[in-house]
Amino acid sequence: MNLPLKGMNIMVTREKKQAEPISNLIRQYGGVPIEIPLLIYDWIDQPSNRLAFEQLDEFDWLFFTSVNGVRYFIKSIEAYGLSLDHFHSVQIGAVGKKTSEKLKEYGFTVDFEPTIYTAEYMGDEFLRQHHPKKVLLVRGTLSRPTLPEFFTEQNIPFSSVTVYATRVNVDIKNELINELKSNTIHVLTFMSPSTIEAFFQLGKEEIDENTLGRLCICIGTTTRKKAEEMGFQRILIPENFTGVSMIHRLVDHMDNRKGIKHE
Known part of the structure; x- marks a missing residue:
């Protein structure tokens, strides 16, 4: 061998x-x-996150850029007593194969995954295929600003929820x-x-x-x-x-x- x-x-x-x-x-x-x-990751519990999740009907897209984003998103939903069924009405975007796999473990359908796993390419490819009305970005404290900057430049309404913190171990x-x-x-x-x-x-x-x-x-x-x-x-x-x-x-x-x- x-x-x-x-x-x-x-x-x-x-x-x-x-x-x-x-x-x-x-x-x-x-x-x-x-x-x-x-690195170590910690869940972030803050009122603005709960409010965003409760008002999800304002958004037509949810974007995840990491497995940890998915993990702590689910932790938030469970902690706030919300049903996952509440989130199946929105479309889902995911950067990366592992992020998509983690979402599918929880029963989500991934509606968009870029062919190249970078936030820069993701934005351009996404807009060639879809026309979002308002996007909710699920992020960590050290998530790169690429997607927020891209949506701002394209005049696409969006909000962000920071569900986990990254700190040095x-x-x-x-x-x-x-x-x-x-x-x-x-x-x-x-x-x-x-x-x-x-x-x-x-x-x-x-x-x-x-x-x-x-x-x-x-x-x-x-x-x-x-x-x-x-x-x-x-x-x-x-x-x-x-x-x-x-x-x-x-x-x-x-x-x-x-x-x-x-x-």
Whole structure:
């Protein structure tokens, strides 16, 4: 059996729950996942969110840009005692395959998913296919401003609900420092620009040229840009912007180095 990641220690920086399929795939290919969740997510409960959900009949579209947005949206609905049936009258937009899958787990039909998983492309493609009257964006505290700016520029009425907060996992600092000191990590994985910022905030005392020279895999173009800005020199991104696709991209990279061709 081909084990292209055999002997490789791969740092998985995603939250524990979301890290599992990535870690399992790394093991499947012979590698060793080192789970260092750099970010923590907390539900936000505020009166404006409840009011927006109760007045959903004002909107004809709901937009989600992350799995966490879906997760904490559902938590909000349950906490406010609302029925999910109340939301099936609106159309749903989702950035990314995993976001769509999470919505479908809860019985939602995804009416729009972009062919390229970026917020920039999503806005343009969305307007070529649909003509929204008013949009509700479901966001986190560190969600990028791309879609709000796009809808503003296009004069499309919208509101935002911020359902979760993202914060740096300071409790993991010592573990991260120890891993960097050991100098045994072969590959780093980054799921967002925020993850890279947390990596430098927590590990700055041990980050050096050796660290920046390690192979890192970024989930998409925006994260790659951040990695480049921070000085990383060897960067891969997958064709599809998902965590599992990141590992498949790494496997292809290692196989190519070894001259292995897939039929």
